[in-house]
Amino acid sequence: MSWLDPSGNRRLLALAAAPLGALAAALVALLAARGGESPAASGAARRVVELADFEADSEAWRPNYPEHVAAWRRTADTADREDDRTHGPFTGSARRPRLAEFPGLARLYAGGPFADAWEEEAGHALALQRLVDSRRLGADKPAACAACKSSDVPRLLHRLGPEAFYAARVADLRTARDLAHPVGCADCHDAATGDLVLTRPWLLDALRARGLDPAGADRQQLRSWVCAQCHSEYRLRGVEKTIELPWGGGQRFEDLEAACDTEPNAEWQQPETETPLAKLDHPDFEAWSAGIHAAAGVACADCHMPRRRHGAARISEHEIRSPLADPERACGPCHEQPVEDLRAAVLETQQRTTALLARTARALDDALDAAVAARRRGAPDAALDGFRRLFRRAFLRWDFAFSENSRGFHAPQESVRLLAEALDFARQAELAAWAAGPAARP
Numbered sequence: 001m002s003w004l005d006p007s008g009n010r011r012l013l014a015l016a017a018a019p020l021g022a023l024a025a026a027l028v029a030l031l032a033a034r035g036g037e038s039p040a041a042s043g044a045a046r047r048v049v050e051l052a053d054f055e056a057d058s059e060a061w062r063p064n065y066p067e068h069v070a071a072w073r074r075t076a077d078t079a080d081r082e083d084d085r086t087h088g089p090f091t092g093s094a095r096r097p098r099l100a101e102f103p104g105l106a107r108l109y110a111g112g113p114f115a116d117a118w119e120e121e122a123g124h125a126l127a128l129q130r131l132v133d134s135r136r137l138g139a140d141k142p143a144a145c146a147a148c149k150s151s152d153v154p155r156l157l158h159r160l161g162p163e164a165f166y167a168a169r170v171a172d173l174r175t176a177r178d179l180a181h182p183v184g185c186a187d188c189h190d191a192a193t194g195d196l197v198l199t200r201p202w203l204l205d206a207l208r209a210r211g212l213d214p215a216g217a218d219r220q221q222l223r224s225w226v227c228a229q230c231h232s233e234y235r236l237r238g239v240e241k242t243i244e245l246p247w248g249g250g251q252r253f254e255d256l257e258a259a260c261d262t263e264p265n266a267e268w269q270q271p272e273t274e275t276p277l278a279k280l281d282h283p284d285f286e287a288w289s290a291g292i293h294a295a296a297g298v299a300c301a302d303c304h305m306p307r308r309r310h311g312a313a314r315i316s317e318h319e320i321r322s323p324l325a326d327p328e329r330a331c332g333p334c335h336e337q338p339v340e341d342l343r344a345a346v347l348e349t350q351q352r353t354t355a356l357l358a359r360t361a362r363a364l365d366d367a368l369d370a371a372v373a374a375r376r377r378g379a380p381d382a383a384l385d386g387f388r389r390l391f392r393r394a395f396l397r398w399d400f401a402f403s404e405n406s407r408g409f410h411a412p413q414e415s416v417r418l419l420a421e422a423l424d425f426a427r428q429a430e431l432a433a434w435a436a437g438p439a440a441r442p
């Protein structure tokens with residue numbers, strides 16, 4: 001059955017016949033009609049206690065929003081769910097090392113900060129503990145590392161100002177009990193009004209740099225932008241380690257690559273070949289931006305925080321996790337296929353992406369072999385520059401596709417495009433290494 005089979009999905013087919021602009025407008029209207037009140041208006045807010053400004057302890061919000069806090073709390077349970085159907089086979093929340101997913105990745109990331117401490121990500125309520133436990137950057141982590149791990153950060157940024165925040169160390173903030181709460185309510189909501197709010201200056205700066213006005217954001221934009229605060233590629237600039245989103249030219253892969261090339265940041269060298277490499281952290285927002293759902297006005301929260309009825313109110317799912325936990329609610333409002341077909345559609349995309357990732361990993365490994373062989377037979381170092389340039393192109397494309405967290409679903413065609421290019425660049429790099437003198441290919 002084709003995905004847009006008329007018998008399977010009349011409503012979406014009708015939508016698909018409309019031009020994209022009209023489609024997006026219709027969808028947003030549809031979403032607004034599904035219930036779009038502010039917390040205060042939705043009946044979900046019960047003003048039992050007055051919350052302090054920037055209240056970082058999500059438990060303190062419980063008297064006013066018991067359902068939301070209970071759901072948020074469950075994001076800490078995700079670690080137990082490895083073999084059930086609350087996520088796909090390529091995601092989940094266990095402390096699984098990501099470099100074990102394909103052969104050769106330890107070599108590929110060797111020398112960089114992700115070499116021995118990169119795990120599958122878990123739920124929001126575990127974020128701070130995961131950071132504190134992480135071997136990456138050892139015991140002396142700068143405060144910037146905590147910037148996306150804690151609901152204390154909006155308050156700290158406000159109280160200390162960005163400069164002093166960036167100058168601080170995670171360990172000192174922990175000792176002073178200033179950094180004690182994982183990602184929670186205050187990361188996305190204003191304590192006084194309950195409204196959605198953008199709390200991270202780097203996102204505000206990045207939006208303004210692109211001519212967008214964060215203060216004029218509509219509701220549907222905010223339902224993705226609150227996530228973009230953390231689920232984006234970022235860089236640490238200068239000695240202050242100021243966080244910046246490199247969206248100067250836009251947020252396509254090529255814009256991120258240009259930022260890596262023009263202003264190298266957090267780079268390392270692949271040790272066997274001295275190839276300068278960089279990491280694209282977790283470009284979920286950028287990947288989503290390149291996909292059909294973003295083009296149709298579908299927000300992160302539509303799939304990851306679907307609404308459900310609770311008494312007289314409609315509330316958004318605050319146990320933020322994989323949409324595969326409940327495709328009926330996550331996809332069902334827009335797609336009428338049976339749940340099994342929805343699940344199968346996601347899996348098919350993920351399997352295709354995984355097969356291409358495996359081929360690309362192998363091609364990158366072969367290219368490294370060829371460069372090592374060139375060195376061994378005495379090729380002059382400069383003769384490997386062509387290899388290095390091509391290998392870096394291949395690696396960044398691979399890394400984008402591997403690091404966005406949906407294994408290709410957020411933008412299936414974009415992932416396939418990048419991996420096709422990565423494969424080609426990797427094989428070109430291999431040829432360049434074989435051609436690097438002095439002797440010809442054996």
Ligand code: HEC
Nearest residue numbers: 087088091092227231284285288293299300303322405406
């Ligand atoms: C059209 C639905 C849809 C939209 C919109 C969407 N996602 Fe996803 N997302 C998915 C699916 C499906 C998966 C794969 C889940 C799985 O494999 O279990 C996923 C996976 C993820 C994961 C990994 C989940 C895990 O369990 O490891 C993260 C993180 C994520 N998305 C963040 C985002 C962010 C941030 C946005 C917006 C910028 C977004 N998503 C927009 C459907 C969506």
Ligand code: HEC
Nearest residue numbers: 078092093121122123127130148187226227230300304321
């Ligand atoms: C303040 C930062 C921050 C914000 C805002 C944020 N996230 Fe996250 N998110 C994280 C971090 C950090 C993790 C990984 C936690 C870990 O493994 O330590 C994560 C993990 C996730 C996961 C994986 C959960 C799992 O069980 O594997 C999903 C899905 C997700 N986020 C979706 C979203 C969506 C959707 C939004 C917007 C509505 C959002 N996040 C906003 C920081 C944030």
Ligand code: HEC
Nearest residue numbers: 039042044058061065068069072184185188223301315316
């Ligand atoms: C990662 C971002 C994020 C976090 C963390 C978060 N929320 Fe939300 N919240 C949202 C989004 C997105 C909506 C939907 C808003 C909309 O559609 O206008 C929402 C909606 C709400 C609403 C309005 C009613 C509803 O359910 O749609 C309430 C009340 C609420 N959140 C309370 C909380 C509380 C309490 C916490 C902490 C336990 C919390 N939220 C944590 C993003 C977040």
Ligand code: HEC
Nearest residue numbers: 003016292293296298302303323330331334335342345346
């Ligand atoms: C808020 C509405 C909405 C939600 C929620 C939503 N979708 Fe979609 N989906 C759309 C629209 C609109 C399109 C684009 C249709 C078109 O223009 O061809 C689309 C397209 C698709 C396509 C076809 C992609 C392509 O490249 O042709 C698939 C597959 C899909 N969605 C799966 C899902 C799954 C799985 C979920 C849940 C995890 C989901 N969608 C959630 C509205 C939604």
